[in-house]
Amino acid sequence: MILIEFAGALGAGKTVLHRHAREAMRERGITCQILHSFADSLVAKRRGWQTVARLLPVTLEKRLRKRLVEFALRRASLDFARLHPELWRLVRASQEGRDISRRDRTRVWSRFRSVAGGNLLARQAKPDDAMVLFSEGLVQRVTMLFTSESEVAPKELIHRYLDLLPPPDLLVWVRCPLEVSLERSIRRDLPFRFRGKSPEDVRRFAGFQFDAIEDSVTYLRSKGWPVLEIENVNLEESQSRLRDALLEFWSSQTERRSRP
Numbered sequence: 001m002i003l004i005e006f007a008g009a010l011g012a013g014k015t016v017l018h019r020h021a022r023e024a025m026r027e028r029g030i031t032c033q034i035l036h037s038f039a040d041s042l043v044a045k046r047r048g049w050q051t052v053a054r055l056l057p058v059t060l061e062k063r064l065r066k067r068l069v070e071f072a073l074r075r076a077s078l079d080f081a082r083l084h085p086e087l088w089r090l091v092r093a094s095q096e097g098r099d100i101s102r103r104d105r106t107r108v109w110s111r112f113r114s115v116a117g118g119n120l121l122a123r124q125a126k127p128d129d130a131m132v133l134f135s136e137g138l139v140q141r142v143t144m145l146f147t148s149e150s151e152v153a154p155k156e157l158i159h160r161y162l163d164l165l166p167p168p169d170l171l172v173w174v175r176c177p178l179e180v181s182l183e184r185s186i187r188r189d190l191p192f193r194f195r196g197k198s199p200e201d202v203r204r205f206a207g208f209q210f211d212a213i214e215d216s217v218t219y220l221r222s223k224g225w226p227v228l229e230i231e232n233v234n235l236e237e238s239q240s241r242l243r244d245a246l247l248e249f250w251s252s253q254t255e256r257r258s259r260p
Contacts, residue, residue, distance in 0.1 A: 001125040002253055004246070005137025007217055008174030009210040011181030013232040017174055017242055018135040024243040030250060031130040070114075077117035084116075087164035091145065094157060100148065108145060115141045119166070131250065138165050143216040149205040153212040159219055167225050170249055172242070173217045176232045178210045 004021075008014045018034065025032035056064065081088040091112060095105055115138055122132040134140075142161035146153040176184075182203060221227045228245050232238040 001122055002131045002170075002250070003119070003122050003134070003168045004131060004170045004172060005134045005139055005168040006172045006174060007137070007140045007143070007213055008232075009178070009181050009213050010206050011183070011185035012174045012176050013181075013184070013235065013238065014135050014140075014174045016235065017172075017230065017232065017238060018133055020239045021172075021242055021246055022133055024239075025131060025246065025250070028247065032133065033130070034133050034135065072121065073114050073117035075117070076120045077113040080116040080120040083120070084164060084166070087161065090160065090164070091142070095145065098146070098151075104148075111136075112141045112145065123166070134168075137168060137171075139168075139171060139216060139220065140213075143212050144209070147205070147209045147212050149201040149208070152208055153215075155212075155215055158212065158216060162216060162220055163223075167220075169226070169253060171217065171220065171225055171227045173213075173227055173229045174232050174238075175229060178207060180233060181210070182206045 006014045006018050022032050022034055092109075095109055098105065100108075115134065115136065118134070119138055122134075125132070139162070142165065143153065143158055145161070146158065185206065186202075217227060228242075228249070230238050230242050230245075
């Protein structure tokens, strides 16, 4: 399994390019999934699931499948914690010390746990001729652990997180100028957690996150991580460059893995 993570600031275009990459790979016959569709496929392969699914109303079947996906990710996150205990303890301890609401702390921790579980599931998957894309992988998640409209992310602590991460096969860094990303975010409708926030709070968050992502990816690149940088100002050009780069990367990876 080839694992590819995307990282980028709010409004940089991670989700749009991530979806385009999945469709572009599939059009060329490459098995390519995103995190939740990948976890969903694992549920669908469970013994007896197809029989159960046929007996249930469609809405109930979808609800049950969603719950099973959540359960699979949570269980895998516990295995991730056993494999990476120092990272897990550090994240838990540092989040407990943040001056944020209990609701926000629960949300941040839940998203980290879900991505960690999905990361491990992807690494444990058997086929080498498949690709899993994370629109927000572990790099994005640990960088976001301290990013809010009232906090400047502590770089030294985030670097400690990053040093403990299992690297993906490729990190796609989606970039664009801060003003462009902020304008896109406002134009397309802000994420739920920002509704009701003042324009100043949104701008402050976007600036803090932009700086944190830039620092994190620059740091990982200095550590030798494979990074593909996509400047996403013109979407059509960005999609074309990403598609060509991923196809080239796929070809090189499959050739390398096929060698005895």
